[in-house]
Amino acid sequence: MGCYTDNPDAIAALVRGREVHRDVYIDPEIYRLEMKHLFANSWVFVGHDSQTPNKGDYFTTQIGDQPVIQVRHSDGEIHVLYNRCPHKGTKIAIDRTGNTGKFFRCPYHAWSFKTDGCLLAIPLKKGYENTGFEQAEGSKGMRAVGAVKNYRGFIFARLAEEGISFEDYFGGSLSSLDNMVDRSPAGRLEVAGPPLRYMHKCNWKMLVENQTDTCHPMVAHESSAGTAVKLWEELDMPEGTPLPPAMEIIAPFMSAYEFFEKMGIRTWPNGHGHTGVHHSIHSNYSAIPGYFEAMSEAYGEERAKAILGENRHNTVYFPNIMIKGPIQQLRVFIPLAADKTLVESYIYRLVDAPDELTARTAMYNRMINAPTSIVGHDDLEMYERAQEGLACDGLEWVNVQRLYEEDEDFDTETVENGTTERQMRNQFHAWVKFMTADMGPKETRSKEAAE
Amino acid sequence: MSLTRDDLIDFIYDEARMLDEGRYDEWLALWQKDGHYWMPLDYKQTDPIQVTSLMYEDIFMLKLRVERLNGARTFSQKPKSRCHHVLSRPYVDEMDNEAGRYVTTTFMHYVETRLDDQFLLALTARHELALVDGKIMIANKRVDILNCDAAFGNIQLLP
Numbered sequence: 001m002g003c004y005t006d007n008p009d010a011i012a013a014l015v016r017g018r019e020v021h022r023d024v025y026i027d028p029e030i031y032r033l034e035m036k037h038l039f040a041n042s043w044v045f046v047g048h049d050s051q052t053p054n055k056g057d058y059f060t061t062q063i064g065d066q067p068v069i070q071v072r073h074s075d076g077e078i079h080v081l082y083n084r085c086p087h088k089g090t091k092i093a094i095d096r097t098g099n100t101g102k103f104f105r106c107p108y109h110a111w112s113f114k115t116d117g118c119l120l121a122i123p124l125k126k127g128y129e130n131t132g133f134e135q136a137e138g139s140k141g142m143r144a145v146g147a148v149k150n151y152r153g154f155i156f157a158r159l160a161e162e163g164i165s166f167e168d169y170f171g172g173s174l175s176s177l178d179n180m181v182d183r184s185p186a187g188r189l190e191v192a193g194p195p196l197r198y199m200h201k202c203n204w205k206m207l208v209e210n211q212t213d214t215c216h217p218m219v220a221h222e223s224s225a226g227t228a229v230k231l232w233e234e235l236d237m238p239e240g241t242p243l244p245p246a247m248e249i250i251a252p253f254m255s256a257y258e259f260f261e262k263m264g265i266r267t268w269p270n271g272h273g274h275t276g277v278h279h280s281i282h283s284n285y286s287a288i289p290g291y292f293e294a295m296s297e298a299y300g301e302e303r304a305k306a307i308l309g310e311n312r313h314n315t316v317y318f319p320n321i322m323i324k325g326p327i328q329q330l331r332v333f334i335p336l337a338a339d340k341t342l343v344e345s346y347i348y349r350l351v352d353a354p355d356e357l358t359a360r361t362a363m364y365n366r367m368i369n370a371p372t373s374i375v376g377h378d379d380l381e382m383y384e385r386a387q388e389g390l391a392c393d394g395l396e397w398v399n400v401q402r403l404y405e406e407d408e409d410f411d412t413e414t415v416e417n418g419t420t421e422r423q424m425r426n427q428f429h430a431w432v433k434f435m436t437a438d439m440g441p442k443e444t445r446s447k448e449a450a451e
Numbered sequence: 452m453s454l455t456r457d458d459l460i461d462f463i464y465d466e467a468r469m470l471d472e473g474r475y476d477e478w479l480a481l482w483q484k485d486g487h488y489w490m491p492l493d494y495k496q497t498d499p500i501q502v503t504s505l506m507y508e509d510i511f512m513l514k515l516r517v518e519r520l521n522g523a524r525t526f527s528q529k530p531k532s533r534c535h536h537v538l539s540r541p542y543v544d545e546m547d548n549e550a551g552r553y554v555t556t557t558f559m560h561y562v563e564t565r566l567d568d569q570f571l572l573a574l575t576a577r578h579e580l581a582l583v584d585g586k587i588m589i590a591n592k593r594v595d596i597l598n599c600d601a602a603f604g605n606i607q608l609l610p
């Protein structure tokens with residue numbers, strides 16, 4: 001046991017406003033505590049309900065380091081169960097997706113469970129008669145997570161039995177998810193194909209922070225976006241030639257600092273926030289024929305304009321996802337170790353909207369977020385260099401003080417200059433809160449978390 | 452003019468060697484203008500447009516990709532990656548000398564390395580080739596990675 005376990009004061013001391021201690025990124029004990037506390041106390045994204053459309057459909061993933069199954073029960077509701085047989089621990093489902101019919105059946109000794117986890121049957125059950133089996137943990141079947149919420153098709157779970165409610169946790173930040181779903185004339189999204197899976201040898205929080213790091217694109221992505229702009233200029237197309245879709249996607253990465261300053265950053269309580277309050281790199285995509293008409297028909301022209309007028313860039317839902325509403329992309333940063341993160345990038349199709357929109361989103365996903373993507377290469381190089389650089393002794397703090405202000409209040413929504421690092425500070429404020437909410441003896445729990 | 456099987460097979464070997472030796476200008480010159488390099492994300496994927504792929508790149512994107520490799524501020528290529536293809540003998544699946552259209556399938560092992568890391572991919576490359584003014588050109592190329600659904604780190608060169 002190191003110095004952080006059951007020590008909320010030591011955890012809180014890692015975050016001191018303008019800077020955070022490197023241990024949050026590199027210390028294996030901190031990683032284990034994040035899994036035990038932070039990922040248990042917060043609401044974590046699991047999957048989309050269109051990944052399990054029919055009764056018995058399941059999808060396996062993990063919440064923090066906990067293997068879970070998202071499954072559609074016989075009553076049509078989505079349940080989230082730990083992926084573990086209560087008998088001897090065997091994982092119940094190994095495929096990423098499948099249909100289990102009316103029940104799960106463990107492949108080891110054939111205990112079976114209803115799709116809400118309840119124990120259904122055990123072969124040769126008489127062997128447990130008069131053994132006090134009813135008292136055993138295993139008699140209750142597969143364990144469910146603490147709480148599940150299906151918000152407009154997006155499944156979130158809280159592992160802890162008790163804690164903050166979904167509504168209190170996300171509050172006003174749900175407006176970004178709303179906007180993403182409202183962009184479908186039917187008000188519904190469907191997952192489009194499997195996600196990209198990209199392994200990063202760095203801490204998961206570096207990825208989350210980078211989502212609102214607006215001072216890196218013009219530097220780190222000069223190699224990809226800058227070269228694209230240069231090649232396009234060399235083609236010397238006649239004035240007014242519309243940019244091809246690939247250029248529409250990549251060129252805005254080279255926008256000047258001023259563009260990012262003016263786009264604005266909004267922060268919400270509990271670590272959520274987004275870039276692109278006023279405009280974003282997604283603002284100037286060309287219109288797809290028939291889309292606005294379909295939206296106007298569904299919502300009325302005024303409301304359709306309002307929905308499509310939002311161009312939020314990246315919305316971070318603390319702890320570990322970001323969404324891009326204008327293009328229906330969701331990226332989940334799954335922590336595997338202090339220095340290892342699996343990034344899965346999903347795209348969704350807007351039900352009843354033209355296919356060209358999905359085509360553009362698929363293009364964005366592969367151009368920007370694939371292991372084969374030149375923009376992805378730029379970013380990963382920076383994360384991995386940071387992870388290695390943090391080993392240096394004598395410089396133990398990471399600086400997050402751009403546009404810092406005294407007495408920042410993270411419990412209120414604010415809009416600031418788009419190059420502020422306030423959202424990173426907001427995340428670390430929430431990080432301390434949910435790390436320490438159930439840590440150590442009751443008296444020493446941080447005052448705020450207990451509120 | 453009509454091609455022999457050996458002409459096609461030699462072409463496939465020569466192309467792989469260009470990639471391994473980083474002769475990208477020569478490599479780009481092999482492509483027809485409307486060609487696409489497709490690397491599916493899913494096993495037996497049929498649609499490159501409406502779902503995500505690892506790559507689906509036209510000539511502009513391929514040019515951008517290889518140009519970037521030599522950029523002064525391409526930090527992920529400092530130091531540079533190196534790659535190596537090992538081919539088994541290509542199958543000539545379709546051969547239409549009259550139309551000047553050909554299809555080959557080639558199984559390959561691909562190794563890429565940078566700094567202390569090295570990884571191996573097992574590939575199936577499908578080439579659609581065309582005979583244009585006496586020259587073999589790539590009309591389209593599809594590269595399937597055997598474990599396409601696995602999580603990868605950076606794949607920076609061209610498998």
Ligand code: FES
Binds near residue numbers: 088111
């Ligand atoms: S381990 Fe599952 S039934 Fe025995």
Ligand SMILES: [Fe+2]
Binds near residue numbers: 210216
């Ligand atoms: Fe980036």
